[in-house]
Amino acid sequence: MTATDTLPSVLERIDSDIDNAIERLMELLRIESISTDPAYKAECDKAADRLVKDLESMGVDASKRPTPGHPMVVGHIGDTGPHLLFYGHYDVQPVDPLELWDNPPFDPRIEDTPSGKVIRGRGSSDDKGQLMTFVEACRAWIAVNGNLPCRITFFFEGEEESGSPSLIPFMKENADELKSDIALICDTSMVAPGVPSIASQLRGMLKDEFTLHGPKMDLHSGHYGGPALNPLREIAKIVASFHDEDGRVAVPNFYDGVSDISDDLRGQWQNCGFDEKEYLESVGMTEPHGEKGYSTLEQQWARPTLEINGMWGGYMGAGSKTVIPAEAHCKITCRLVGEMDPAEVRKNLRAHVEARLPVDARVVWDGDLDGAPAAVMNTDRPEFDAARKALTDEWDREAVLVGMGGSIPIAGFFKDVLDMDAMLIGFANDDDRIHSPNEKYDVDSFHKGIRSWARLLAEIAK
Structure with missing residues (x-):
């Protein structure tokens, strides 16, 4: 029998076992695997152990691998068919502010909402719930057939939410073991509820931070107000110079490597079910404020940005303190697209700032911040056609190729380190509140x- 012949039985198994699958997810969600806080190191180890045990129960040759940080989980099963690597992460974001949670973040529960049942708890959507969708699919295949239609390598990380410091060294050291035909990543969302989505491009990221120094000390604003250079005033001028009146970034050469999307892709995005009005109103806006001449989705997925993430200086406590501060600070991130080079963007951004420094001012840059280029998926691969068919059949809605405004560096790492293409498919919704209090994952998203x-798996195995 072929994989297609046995697929109906596998789907029936998934349906009949869904309550048990949800409970297995709940067990993983109860583990407080916050990777950025050393106080939770034992919990991260516990989550890795839980995943190893679960994979082993399915017949997977799985093990916990030590790193200088939190452990990786690697597992292998199958000896025939295409070789797929599935990546997910078991670590989660901190839960602060705790007082905004309706229930304890690591006490997951099923809740009824106007749009259906949800699984509420930290990590339910990002990324434990998504990770377990693939694990449960494999479990059903094995339960029905005793095996899988493809060779599978499971690769679970424990530091994604804290910068993945151990990831690239681990991938390099274990390249021969991890190398597969293609990497599957389930850490993304659907463009609209019920619209199956495959990410075709991801924006890259550049972080930078600078301090503008003026007087050698804070000054009395009466004694020095007027003749003194005020770093806050000067940094505000520089920040205002980053964009023109149409929202276009005014840093010279910023758009080097940026290309317009194809008419075909633009057409898919226009008909993908995205509700611009709802998207904007959900965060209290009535219109997009980005680069004029581009739709909201193009601004979010296909255009680069320069954002001010923080700007501060001087006295910020209660009441008034009449000082001219000695320094002011600014945090910046740029989202990158196409062939933009993070190193060139950083060089041009810094030159733009330094050219606008007044006499008696100097700038100091943070030298520890990183950058990663955008990632464009190889959608000509046959696996993408297989995925579009599988998703369309399941959701009874044409699957669409979408962009992503965020950055998922692992997709680029697979290409750079292992020379592997990646395919990103996720079932989260935009209202899942990832990284925020009251995170949730729709039961329907988990099940489907x-x-x-x-x-x-059946389509790829054909």
């Missing part, structure tokens, strides 16, 4: 996500 991966 499992079924989607089961269908995709």
